[in-house]
Amino acid sequence: MSRMIPHLVRRDRASLRMAVLAPLLALAAAIFVNLLVFLAMGKNPAAVFYALLLEPFLGWSSFSEVLLKTGPLLLIAQGLAIGFRAKVFNIGAEGQFILGAIFASAIPVYFPQATGQWIWPAMLLMGALGGALWAVVPAFWRVKLNANEILVTLMMSLIAAQVLNYLLLGPWKDPMGFNFPQSVMFQYDAMIPILLAGTRVNVSLLLALFSVLVAWVYMQRSFGGYQFLVGGLAPKAAAYAGFSESRAIWLSLLIGGFAAGLAGAAEVAGPIGQLQRGISTGYGYAAIIVAYLGGLHPLGILASSLLMAALYIGGDNAMVSADLPIAAVRVFQGSLLVFYLAAITFVRFRLVWPQHKAGAA
Amino acid sequence: MSGLSFILAGMLAAATPFLLAALGELVVERAGVLNLGIEGIMALGAVLAFIVVYHGGGHVAAFGLAALSGVVLALVFGWLALGLRANQVAVGLAVGILGQGLSSLIGNSYESLTITGIPKLALPGLSALPVVGGLFVQDAVVWLTLAATAAIWAMFRFSRLGLILRAVGENPHAARAIGYPVIRLRLWAVMFGGAMSGLAGAYAATVYTPLWADGMIAGRGWIALALVVFGTWLTGRIFFGALLFGAVSLASLVAQTENWAVPSQLLSALPYIVTIVVLGIITSNKRLLKVNGVASLGEPFGP
Structure with a gap:
């Protein structure tokens, strides 16, 4: 046997300190490793670091763009985390987001002349329904x-x-759109009102923030939240106590789809203003990382969605200022999740070196 | 060429990426581990193999590097899922996202470039048969993949190693009690699975469609995962499942040549729709899953 390898010993109780430290350690490790990669690619690591991680937070105009990206990530991740806690692994938020965008777009596509302040709320509702339907x-x-x-x-x-491709290349293609795969531009009343004057941040950010509150109350206080907790941690105990596993599965997937669909609707009725191929830049997949990085906790997810949104904006910055391919952001995201999953091991376990064990025995 | 003989001739090649990845995952899951990172491992193998061939390194070196990259990503998975006992679903997703990110980063400046594939070898006599003749004209990798299928079938059926792997997957605690190094065996299985996924990606990008485009694996790794379930963890059934998906993925080509009035997007989505339908049919038969399933699949193991 290899005696020099430390082994894991289960802690008597989960370490809260490690739970809070884990995402920070993961971020530090991801920054370190990725800067080495950027160095190997011949980029200036200091310039990349500045553009990727600092610049998004410097200045109101770039931070407002971070807030704009935070909305969908926060909303989707909050919905996914509810399922993940119950061990229902919905990794299809990307599709639910797209369906939300499609359902919402149906209103301005079929009623381009319609006016009135009912349009954008109706679009959000349609989007949420579309996402839930896909789930x-x-x-x-x-x-x-x-x-x-x-x-x-x-x-x-x-x-x-x-x-989405079918609609954009076929029935929903803008006849005046020079054959681009995109719908007509939506009318004014199909756009969600701006929340912060002078920026693109709209009222849907409030919905995303509201989802934090709902998820928090639901998870921490309510009987429903308790059901999810038990269903995820001990299915047999949950069944014994009369909690239904199938109800938890239905709820998890429908809530996840609802939230992702809402985010998709807010994207087409917000910063994009039409249905097009690029409606999602991988939000549905990035939200999986956001959910885990936030410890599947409503407040943690609030913080991790800000970080992930900043990475999106920082990635655009670094592409322009440091000639960094946008794919580097995906590598950064992936390595962040890898390091996080490594770090959270030490919430439940501690490392014991062989000689310590010999001394104790 | 008629639609039928076209599908018969192309089916094996189209099935090969599915089959290679699914065979690897079969060994991994038989040992009790669920690696969801296949799609990303295939993508990384694909881009690296493409680059080697593009720069004149040849197909052998390309497949070798792809397999090696698969092993490296599998080791990242193994370190987290086996060494640190992390949630296998989350780790698989993480490794998959990392692999896909790396593939698009590395392939950034090779986007839409093409290379030449490898020649097809005909089985004398059989290849001259009418209609089915095309079935016997395949490239070397297809023949080798068929041999690997037979070898893995024989390993699980006849060999001691196959028995031990199954024991480790069925009941790791019992396997450990009688002296088998559970974690080490699982790690070897995971590394084998990674290598096979890397090869699957290499075949997709350097032989089947010799080009690089970001996202070109297009869900084939996920379908390979579904194939293991379709095949109820049995090599022979996985082989026929892969053939079915090979044929389905050729349907869009046939439709183009025969001018079917079907939206091309529906044909592109067909493999995914078939996956969902077949998955529902197979898994609703709980008895079938119970007989052939792997008892400890996906559960972290620690002493």
Whole structure:
């Protein structure tokens, strides 16, 4: 046996200190490793670091763009975390987001002349319905057909991308759009009102912030939240106490789809203003990272969504100022999650070196 | 060429990326580990293999590097999931996201470039048959993949190693009690799975469609994961499942040549729709899963 390798010993109780430290340690490790990668790519690491991680927070105009990206990430991640806690792994938020955007766009596409302040709220509602509808398939497949929701939600995302392509190249293509795969530009009343004057941040940010409150109350206070906790941690105990696993699956997936669909609607009725191929820059996948990095806790997710949004803006900055390919941001995101998952091990376990153990015995 | 003989001739090549990745994942899951990172491991293998061939390094070196990159990502997975006992679902997703990010970063300046594939080898006699003849004209990797399928089938069916791997997956505590190094065996299985996924990606980008485009794996790694479930963890059934998906993914090409009045997006989505439908049919048969499933799949193991 290899005697020099330290081994893991389960802590008597989870370490709160480690739980708070883990994302920070992960961020430090990700910064360190990625700067080495940028150095190897011949980029100036200091310039990249500045553009990627500092610049987004410096100055109101760039920080307002961070807030703009925080909205969808926060909303989607908050919805996903509810499922993840119950061990329902909805990884298809990307597709639910796209369906939300499509459903919301149906109103301005079919009623381009309509006016009135009812339009954008109706679009948000349609979007949430579309996202939830897309989550019905994986929920039904899991509850009734016993099929793994991970695979079904992912397949539904790949199908959603094709539905979007079909609409944009076919029936919903803007006839005056020079053959670009995009819909008409939406009318004024289809746009969500601006929240912060002089920026692109709109009222949907309040919805995202409200989701933090709802998730927090739901998880920490309510009986429903308790059900999820027990369902995720001890399915047998939950069943014994009369909690229904299938109800938790339905709720998790529908809430996740609802939130992602809402985010998709807010994107087309907000900064984009039309349905197009680039409506999501991987928000549905990035939100998985946001949910984990936030410790699946409503307040933690608030912080991690800000960080991830800053990385999006920083990535755009670094592309312009340091000639960094945008894919570098995806590598950064991926390594951040890898390091985080390594770090949270030490919430439940501690490292014991062999000689210490020998001394104690 | 008629639609049927076209599908028969192309089916094996189209099935090969699915089959290579699914065979690797079969070994991983038989040992009780769930690695969801296949899609990203395939993407990294694909871009690295493409770059090697593009710069004249040849297909052998390309496949070698792809397999190696697969092992490296598998070791990252193994370190977290086996060494640190982290949640295997989350770790698989993380490794997948990392692999996809790395592939688009590395492939950034190779986007849309093309290379030449490798020649097809005909089985004398059989390849001259009408209609089915095309089935016997395949490239070397397809023949090798068929051999690997047979070898893995035989390993699980006849060998001691196959038995030990199954024991580790069924009941790791019992396997450990009778002296098998559970974690080390699982790590080897995970590394094998990573290598196979890397090869699957290399085949996709340097032989099947010899070009690089970001996102070109297009869900094939996820379908490979579904194939392991379709095949109820049995090599032979996984082989036929991969053939089915090979044929389905050729449908859009056939539709183009035969001028079917179907939106191309529906045909692109067809493999994903078929996956969902077949998954529902197979998994609703709980008895089937219970007989052939892996008892400790995805559960972290620690002494």
